[in-house]
Each structure stands twice: as structure tokens, then as C-alpha cells.
Amino acid sequence: MAIAPHIKEAMSGSSFIRKMFEDGIQLKKKFGEENVFDFSLGNPDLEPPEGVITAIKEEAAADVKGSHGYMPNPGYPETRAAIAKKISIEQNKQISGDNIVMSVGAAGALNSVFKAILSPGDEVIVPAPFFVEYRSYAANHGGKLIPVPTNDDFSLNINEIKKALSQKTAAVLINSPNNPTGKVYSDDDIIMLSDTLTAHGEACGRKPYLIADEPYRAIIYNDLHIAPVFQYYDDAIIVSSFAKDFSLPGERLGYIAVNPASSSAADVIAACGYATRVLGYVNAPAFFQRVIARCWDAKADYSSYVNRRNSLTAVLNKAGIPYAEPEGAFYLFCKVPERTVTEGEMTAGAFCDHLKKYNILGVPGAGFGKEGWFRLAYCVSEKTIVKSEAAFCKARKEW
Amino acid sequence: MAIAPHIKEAMSGSSFIRKMFEDGIQLKKKFGEENVFDFSLGNPDLEPPEGVITAIKEEAAADVKGSHGYMPNPGYPETRAAIAKKISIEQNKQISGDNIVMSVGAAGALNSVFKAILSPGDEVIVPAPFFVEYRSYAANHGGKLIPVPTNDDFSLNINEIKKALSQKTAAVLINSPNNPTGKVYSDDDIIMLSDTLTAHGEACGRKPYLIADEPYRAIIYNDLHIAPVFQYYDDAIIVSSFAKDFSLPGERLGYIAVNPASSSAADVIAACGYATRVLGYVNAPAFFQRVIARCWDAKADYSSYVNRRNSLTAVLNKAGIPYAEPEGAFYLFCKVPERTVTEGEMTAGAFCDHLKKYNILGVPGAGFGKEGWFRLAYCVSEKTIVKSEAAFCKARKEW
Numbered sequence: 001m002a003i004a005p006h007i008k009e010a011m012s013g014s015s016f017i018r019k020m021f022e023d024g025i026q027l028k029k030k031f032g033e034e035n036v037f038d039f040s041l042g043n044p045d046l047e048p049p050e051g052v053i054t055a056i057k058e059e060a061a062a063d064v065k066g067s068h069g070y071m072p073n074p075g076y077p078e079t080r081a082a083i084a085k086k087i088s089i090e091q092n093k094q095i096s097g098d099n100i101v102m103s104v105g106a107a108g109a110l111n112s113v114f115k116a117i118l119s120p121g122d123e124v125i126v127p128a129p130f131f132v133e134y135r136s137y138a139a140n141h142g143g144k145l146i147p148v149p150t151n152d153d154f155s156l157n158i159n160e161i162k163k164a165l166s167q168k169t170a171a172v173l174i175n176s177p178n179n180p181t182g183k184v185y186s187d188d189d190i191i192m193l194s195d196t197l198t199a200h201g202e203a204c205g206r207k208p209y210l211i212a213d214e215p216y217r218a219i220i221y222n223d224l225h226i227a228p229v230f231q232y233y234d235d236a237i238i239v240s241s242f243a244k245d246f247s248l249p250g251e252r253l254g255y256i257a258v259n260p261a262s263s264s265a266a267d268v269i270a271a272c273g274y275a276t277r278v279l280g281y282v283n284a285p286a287f288f289q290r291v292i293a294r295c296w297d298a299k300a301d302y303s304s305y306v307n308r309r310n311s312l313t314a315v316l317n318k319a320g321i322p323y324a325e326p327e328g329a330f331y332l333f334c335k336v337p338e339r340t341v342t343e344g345e346m347t348a349g350a351f352c353d354h355l356k357k358y359n360i361l362g363v364p365g366a367g368f369g370k371e372g373w374f375r376l377a378y379c380v381s382e383k384t385i386v387k388s389e390a391a392f393c394k395a396r397k398e399w
Numbered sequence: 400m401a402i403a404p405h406i407k408e409a410m411s412g413s414s415f416i417r418k419m420f421e422d423g424i425q426l427k428k429k430f431g432e433e434n435v436f437d438f439s440l441g442n443p444d445l446e447p448p449e450g451v452i453t454a455i456k457e458e459a460a461a462d463v464k465g466s467h468g469y470m471p472n473p474g475y476p477e478t479r480a481a482i483a484k485k486i487s488i489e490q491n492k493q494i495s496g497d498n499i500v501m502s503v504g505a506a507g508a509l510n511s512v513f514k515a516i517l518s519p520g521d522e523v524i525v526p527a528p529f530f531v532e533y534r535s536y537a538a539n540h541g542g543k544l545i546p547v548p549t550n551d552d553f554s555l556n557i558n559e560i561k562k563a564l565s566q567k568t569a570a571v572l573i574n575s576p577n578n579p580t581g582k583v584y585s586d587d588d589i590i591m592l593s594d595t596l597t598a599h600g601e602a603c604g605r606k607p608y609l610i611a612d613e614p615y616r617a618i619i620y621n622d623l624h625i626a627p628v629f630q631y632y633d634d635a636i637i638v639s640s641f642a643k644d645f646s647l648p649g650e651r652l653g654y655i656a657v658n659p660a661s662s663s664a665a666d667v668i669a670a671c672g673y674a675t676r677v678l679g680y681v682n683a684p685a686f687f688q689r690v691i692a693r694c695w696d697a698k699a700d701y702s703s704y705v706n707r708r709n710s711l712t713a714v715l716n717k718a719g720i721p722y723a724e725p726e727g728a729f730y731l732f733c734k735v736p737e738r739t740v741t742e743g744e745m746t747a748g749a750f751c752d753h754l755k756k757y758n759i760l761g762v763p764g765a766g767f768g769k770e771g772w773f774r775l776a777y778c779v780s781e782k783t784i785v786k787s788e789a790a791f792c793k794a795r796k797e798w
Contacts, residue, residue, distance in 0.1 A: 003515050007674070021469070252503070280504065288684070
């Protein structure tokens with residue numbers, strides 16, 4: 001037995017996204033960077049904002065004694081204080097550094113939170129479609145992800161959430177702007193959800209946490225805004241990172257913020273710090289904690305994502321591939337078009353395999369909990385998008 | 400229910416080390432840095448070698464496009480290749496980058512390995528005393544740590560390991576130089592252990608992995624050397640980091656190396672990459688992967704650890720507190736002395752509480768799986784050690 005059998009099984013059914021990313025590297029080697037349309041991974045191609053680059057250089061040059069050593073597991077006090085300032089602004093509510101735990105990315109944040117709150121058999125409700133990895137994150141800690149359908153426009157379906165709630169529900173996990181749909185949940189929806197969770201908690205004696213995974217909060221279109229969950233629900237936890245808004249996904253810098261209004265805030269913070277330690281993260285990377293303390297409020301320009309969204313939707317319009325108009329993030333969730341030429345499966349897996357023949361890489365929706373759809377990540381150059389038009393049109397025509 | 404009950408319980412019985420670290424910060428605020436003798440945490444007080452500091456500055460100044468983005472989960476090819484070179488030298492055996500997975504510290508490395516190889520109920524045998532967190536790391540993935548006694552000089556007791564082996568044994572985990580004893584396992588011991596594991600594998604059909612946790616490999620005294628496990632056992636896995644030898648514990652940069660001679664090497668590497676992803680580490684921090692590719696072979700000077708060991712043992716000799724002479728790392732494992740003045744418990748917990756009254760912080764051995772002993776980490780300034788003499792003598796006299 002080389003590796004654990006359940007891991008062998010999980011790997012074979014595992015995320016297409018990373019496979020695509022690695023296929024993409026191979027295709028690019030073969031056909032040249034220019035000729036591969038790689039929409040597979042949410043790896044921002046924008047460079048980090050200037051303020052971040054400056055902070056990196058300053059921090060390196062400062063060469064502060066002891067700056068690469070351990071700090072308390074939840075992070076440097078000054079970094080936690082900086083994140084608290086950021087959250088205070090976003091939530092329009094005074095938060096202190098004591099309510100923050102720095103984490104190894106938002107993925108590390110979610111794992112620490114799940115480790116802290118889940119008992120074996122506990123459930124985490126998530127509106128589908130959802131980020132592929134949530135299923136693994138819940139399972140890592142004995143929990144089970146319970147996907148529930150959203151409305152046709154991918155907005156929250158409160159009734160479906162209500163039906164899924166039970167004594168086993170430890171948390172409801174939302175992600176707005178959503179990966180893979182780009183949907184932003186309205187304040188009204190969050191208020192309705194909060195009321196539903198409060199009523200459920202009163203009825204059954206176990207009030208679920210509301211976990212808001214917000215790495216795309218800053219990348220938002222049409223003057224929308226992201227509902228401040230701390231305003232609407234006491235037992236709310238925010239997990240996020242600087243991966244997407246500051247284009248730093250490889251640096252693994254994220255955080256957990258617990259609503260100080262929660263009666264269990266101190267316990268959750270302590271348990272998240274503990275979880276961060278015993279899960280082997282130990283602490284968020286020291287260097288980038290120090291960098292972020294310098295530049296958490298750096299200005300970033302997301303206008304190129306708006307342009308890219310417009311370019312890519314224009315391409316798909318031309319090709320005749322339906323999609324949901326994104327309100328934030330940098331993903332376009334597209335519907336597998338009707339077959340017009342050949343017969344065969346109508347799954348997104350089949351369509352994405354078809355696209356690959358035209359050097360287009362997209363990710364089938366099944367992993368996100370939504371069959372018949374696929375995701376295109378448009379955090380790629382404008383040129384790639386424009387150049388992909390012919391490939392998309394040909395692929396559509398020959399489907 | 401604020402947090403998961405099993406986590407609440409685990410936290411209350413949790414590592415004294417971190418508690419001490421945080422107590423230390425408080426004591427220093429109260430009495431002044433100068434007057435607290437904090438031997439609690441393995442947080443190297445040496446600065447990183449000059450070559451590392453230069454590499455940090457160079458990498459920051461280079462400001463390479465895309466350098467903060469995602470890379471394949473196992474790490475940058477050039478960083479994996481650099482680590483392979485390092486391992487090839489240490490093991491005197493040619494290793495390629497394909498046999499390396501970069502990790503979030505050695506703690507992240509061990510968690511990825513355990514996730515990859517452990518099925519629920521599997522056991523990991525470890526010679527005691529051992530690093531406190533191993534117990535959590537195994538439990539995170541459904542495994543169970545099985546401590547076995549060592550000989551009086553803390554060398555491996557092969558018979559005890561033999562007795563503990565069973566069909567459930569997934570791995571034997573060794574740590575040389577050892578935390579907390581500073582013991583270095585001899586080549587003969589590793590050869591005997593390898594033969595034992597091979598024989599056990601042949602007899603029961605399940606050959607355990609030999610996992611060598613080697614973050615202290617470079618910090619070694621008396622011209623000793625660390626046995627090259629890849630020479631002696633095919634199914635060997637090395638986990639390590641740059642935390643201790645390069646004084647970078649906060650940066651969370653480690654790695655997994657799998658012996659290419661293992662028939663399951665490719666499977667284990669793939670599973671470790673997968674585990675790194677789904678555990679939410681995703682990848683080792685990008686910036687420090689790039690830094691280490693520049694400076695993995697930087698020269699470091701450990702002579703001050705030798706001096707500190709000599710100073711601290713002189714202090715304890717004077718105070719009359721027995722200890723085991725360390726052969727590597729920067730820990731002194733000490734025996735609780737006989738009480739001569741007051742009556743009461745002879746536990747290391749009681750003695751460490753007693754030491755705290757004299758502003759001395761040490762860690763009781765119970766967490767390391769060895770009652771009646773306690774650990775002093777001497778990665779602190781020479782001055783602190785010298786100044787601690789009066790406090791140790793007084794504490795001993797009044798015990």
C-alpha cells in the first residue's frame with residue numbers, strides 16, 4: 001500500500017482546475033504561450049499594486065532583526081491591528097486586532113475555522129455552485145459539505161437553505177462575489193439569511209455560524225457593494241486573503257475575522273489560533289505579514305478586469321456561448337451550448353475536452369456542484385482574450 | 400456550542416511551549432527583557448546567514464513579473480531542483496526535483512505526508528521523547544502516534560520499536576538531532592532500524608515508511624554526522640525546513656523528499672502534492688521559495704550554539720541540575736533535581752512552575768512523552784545564559 005486508499009480515490013476524482021493548469025503549461029511549451037487560451041486558473045495576471053511592490057522592497061531593505069522568527073500563532077500584533085482597521089472600514093463597525101487571526105491564505109483560514117468549529121458528522125451548508133475545494137476543506141475536519149441550489153440567477157435561495165438546516169448544521173458558508181459565477185449576494189438576501197439562521201438557532205438550540213469567504217470583495221463591478229455580514233449577523237466569521245485583490249496568491253497570506261458581537265468570539269479566536277498551530281501552518285508567513293502591515297490599504301486598479309470581462313463576453317456573444325453576467329471577481333460561468341454538428345454527451349466535461357482541441361482551457365462545472373456549465377477565468381491578458389475569438393467560434397461551430 | 404468540544408478539550412491539554420512563549424512576552428514587559436530567562440521556544444535568535452539576507456534583498460529588488468502568483472502545488476521547478484541538489488549532497492545519492500514537494504515548513508511537510516499515507520486507525524511509531532506536536536499531526540489525519548521508549552542515553556531502542564510494529568504501522572518517525580534531547584542517532588542504529596522494518600514488511604506484507612524529520616540536521620556538534628536514511632532504507636521520506644539552520648521559522652518554508660528507490664515514490668510525491676493543496680497550504684510561500692533557490696547553500700555559522708551549550712551546561716553544573724549532553728540542535732534536556740528544601744510533587748510541571756518564580760522559562764517533558772525531565776532551548780543570547788546562573792542556583796537551592 002503506497003498511499004492511503006481513500007486519498008488515491010480522492011485524487012483520481014480530484015479538481016480538474018489544477019490538472020488544467022498543469023496541462024496548460026505543457027500546451028504552452030508545445031504551441032507557444034501566444035497560442036494557448038488558458039482560462040483555467042484564478043491566478044491573477046495583474047502585477048501587485050505599486051504600493052505592495054514598494055512595501056516588499058522596503059521590508060527587505062529594512063532587514064529588521066528577528067523579523068523572520070516565530071511570532072505568536074495568530075500573527076504580529078501590528079498586522080492583526082492593520083487587518084482590523086481594514087475590516088472596520090469594510091464592515092462599518094469597530095473591530096480590534098484581538099478579533100483577527102492571520103492565516104496561510106483564505107484556504108488556510110477556512111481550514112482553521114473548520115478545525116475549530118466542526119465535530120465529526122457536522123454539516124456546512126453552501127449555495128451551489130461553489131469553490132471546488134470547499135468539499136475537501138470540510139472533509140479534512142470530519143465535516144460534510146451540503147450544497148444547496150441557488151436561484152436561476154445564482155442568487156441565494158433562502159428556502160433551499162432553510163430545508164437543509166438541521167441540528168447538524170455548524171455553519172453556512174457563502175462566497176460573494178462568487179467563484180465560479182461572479183454573483184454578488186444582495187444585502188436583502190444576507191438579511192433574510194441571517195433571520196433564517198437566527199430563527200433556526202432559536203428553534204433547535206444550535207445557531208450556525210455564517211462564514212463569509214471574501215477574497216474577491218474588492219473586485220466588483222457596476223457600483224455594487226458586498227453586504228457587511230458583521231452588521232447583520234452576530235455569529236459571523238469572515239475569511240479572506242490578499243491573493244486576488246493584491247495578486248499575491250502564491251504568498252499565502254490570509255486572515256480570519258470574528259464578529260466581536262458573537263458571544264463565542266473569544267473562544268473561536270483562541271480555537272482558530274490553536275488550529276493554525278496544530279494543522280502545521282503554525283503562523284502566516286512572517287515576511288508578508290510585515291509587508292501587509294505596511295500596505296494593506298494600497299490602491300489597486302481593477303479596471304482591466306472590467307475590460308476583460310467586456311472583451312470575453314463579446315467573444316462569447318460572437319461565438320454563441322451563453323453565460324451569466326458576472327458582478328464581481330474574474331470568472332465567467334458559461335452554459336454548455338446545444339450541440340449543432342456532432343452528437344454526444346452534453347456535459348461540461350465533454351465540452352471542455354472539445355475546447356481543449358482548440359487550445360482553450362476551461363473548467364467543467366461538475367466540481368463546482370453545477371453540471372452543464374463551465375468556468376472561464378479571465379485574469380489573463382486582453383490579447384489572449386481577443387486572440388481566443390477565432391478559436392471559440394471554431395469550437396462552437398464544430399460542436 | 401461555541402467551538403467543537405474535542406477541540407476545547409485538546410486546547411486545555413495543549414502544548415505548554417506556546418503558552419510559555421506568550422507568558423514570556425508578558426514577563427518581559429513586566430520585569431524587562433534583561434531579567435527574564437526565556438528558554439521556552441525553539442525560535443533561533445541568530446539572524447539568518449548573510450547569504451540569505453542578500454538573497455531576500457535581491458529577490459525583492461528583482462521584482463520579477465508574476466513572481467507572487469500560483470505555481471504548481473509542489474513548488475517552483477527551480478526550487479525543487481535546488482532542494483534536490485541539497486538532498487543529493489546530504490544523502491550522497493542522486494535525487495531529482497521530481498522527488499521533492501515544497502511545503503509550509505516541516506510541520507506542513509509532515510501533515511502532507513500523514514494525509515498522503517495514513518488511513519483511519521493507522522499508527523505512527525515514534526521514539527520518545529519527541530516533538531510535542533507530532534501527536535496532533537498524526538491525529539489530524541486519523542492516525543495515532545505510538546511513542547516507544549528509548550535507551551537511557553536516548554538512543555534508539557530497536558527492541559521497543561520491534562514490539563510496537565504491527566499491521567497498523569504506517570510509518571516510523573525519527574527526529575535526529577532530536578528535539579528535545581539533542582540526541583543524534585548513529586548510522587548503526589539507523590541500519591538496524593531499517594533491517595527491522597524490512598523484516599517486518601516481509602513478514603506482514605506492509606512495509607512501514609521511515610520518516611526522518613531533519614530540521615536540525617545542520618546544527619550538530621563534535622564532528623558527528625546525520626545518518627543518510629536514503630542510503631539505508633528504500634521507503635524513506637525526509638521532511639525538513641529552513642526554520643532552524645537558516646533562522647527562518649516564521650517564513651514557513653519546508654520540503655518533503657521521497658527516496659527515488661521507493662517503489663511508491665511517484666505515488667507518494669503525487670499524493671503529497673495533492674495533500675498540500677487540499678489541506679489549504681496550496682503551496683509553500685512563493686517569495687521564500689524564490690529566495691531559497693538563490694541561497695540554499697549559504698554558509699551558516701553555528702559556533703555560537705556550541706558556546707551557548709557550553710555556557711548553559713556550566714550554569715546547570717554550578718546549580719546542580721542534571722542534564723543529557725546534546726549532540727546537536729539547541730535544546731538541553733534536563734532532569735528534575737531531587738527536592739532538598741521543600742516537599743511536594745517531583746513532576747517537571749511543578750519544577751517549571753518553581754523556575755518561573757525566578758523568571759526562568761522551561762518546558763516540562765510530559766508533552767514530549769518523558770515525565771521527570773524538562774527542556775531548555777538555548778537559542779538565546781549568551782548574556783541571557785550567563786545572567787541566568789544566579790537565578791538557576793537560587794531556584795535549585797530553594798527547591
